[in-house]
């Protein structure tokens with residue numbers, strides 16, 4: 192089973208898994224890059240997973256869903272074209288892979304993520320997390336529908352995944368997120384090192400994703416609300432106290448205008 196990131200729009204990735212015959216795509220906001228990849232590789236589309244209802248994640252469904260292709264999506268969002276509504280605790284089975292569904296409300300009310308705990312095969316066994324717009328490398332999604340408490344809890348849930356989990360987010364926001372992370376923690380050497388690494392990748396037009404959960408725990412301010420330097424920065428930007436959710440809320444509001 193192979194993993195690839197299909198660039199879409201200005202800065203989206205549509206994640207694709209395939210076994211050289213059949214493919215699964217996650218969050219196909221646009222059908223065109225999926226159709227190009229399927230035809231270039233001689234694949235047929237076997238399943239679609241979606242994380243939330245925003246147009247840049249679901250816009251390609253109508254023209255991709257032909258015949259009996261199953262479309263899995265959040266049961267709380269009523270997305271047109273979803274044939275299999277799922278929620279936290281459900282499993283999605285496809286070609287021997289078991290995707291665990293987790294509820295991660297906040298960015299939207301019904302946002303879900305899909306976790307492949309066993310990886311792609313016995314020789315490629317690091318877990319994968321298809322996190323939509325909940326977690327980005329060095330950042331997190333905006334709060335559109337849920338509460339700060341919900342989004343904070345959703346990110347904490349993801350932070351409990353094993354360190355070697357590959358983080359497949361939907362947007363290439365890493366460089367701008369790392370500049371914000373540096374404003375929060377100017378003395379964090381991991382952020383500096385990762386920024387240089389990612390600048391090199393982007394200079395070659397390569398994705399900075401997947402990241403890993405271990406990297407995120409070192410560089411992502413939204414997963415570091417218990418760190419003294421992050422707490423201090425949050426207090427300077429409106430946090431009422433150093434409770435993790437207060438720190439998180441201050442960071443999220445600060446980032447909105449950064």
Ligand SMILES: [Zn+2]
Nearest residue numbers: 243245298324
């Ligand atoms: Zn979104």
